[in-house]
Amino acid sequence: MTITAEHSYDNVLAKIFQYLEEHASERAAVDVTAKSRLIQDLGLDSLQSFEMVSDLEDSLGITIPMDLFQDVETLEDVARAVVRVANDDRGAQVV
Numbered sequence: 001m002t003i004t005a006e007h008s009y010d011n012v013l014a015k016i017f018q019y020l021e022e023h024a025s026e027r028a029a030v031d032v033t034a035k036s037r038l039i040q041d042l043g044l045d046s047l048q049s050f051e052m053v054s055d056l057e058d059s060l061g062i063t064i065p066m067d068l069f070q071d072v073e074t075l076e077d078v079a080r081a082v083v084r085v086a087n088d089d090r091g092a093q094v095v
Contacts, residue, residue: 007060007086013079019055024048034076053078062086 013034020032030041038044057064060082068081
């Protein structure tokens with residue numbers, strides 16, 4: 001699979017921001033940026049993080065191996081991991 005505009009870093013990050021706006025509105029007091037940390041800044045637990053990744057999979061039509069997220073700390077890390085999967089035939093599967 002090759003990268004498309006839909007799978008660009010900026011687009012993926014925008015989808016993450018949109019997801020958080022729709023599903024984590026109680027965290028609106030915090031300025032959400034690419035450097036926002038999932039747990040410390042946004043207060044997301046593992047289930048909420050999993051749901052966000054699942055939403056990204058559905059909206060981008062890819063499958064994201066969960067092992068890629070073991071070292072993810074920020075929203076920027078999430079976006080980069082998603083773009084990596086979209087460009088990596090090893091990890092990406094069209095759903």
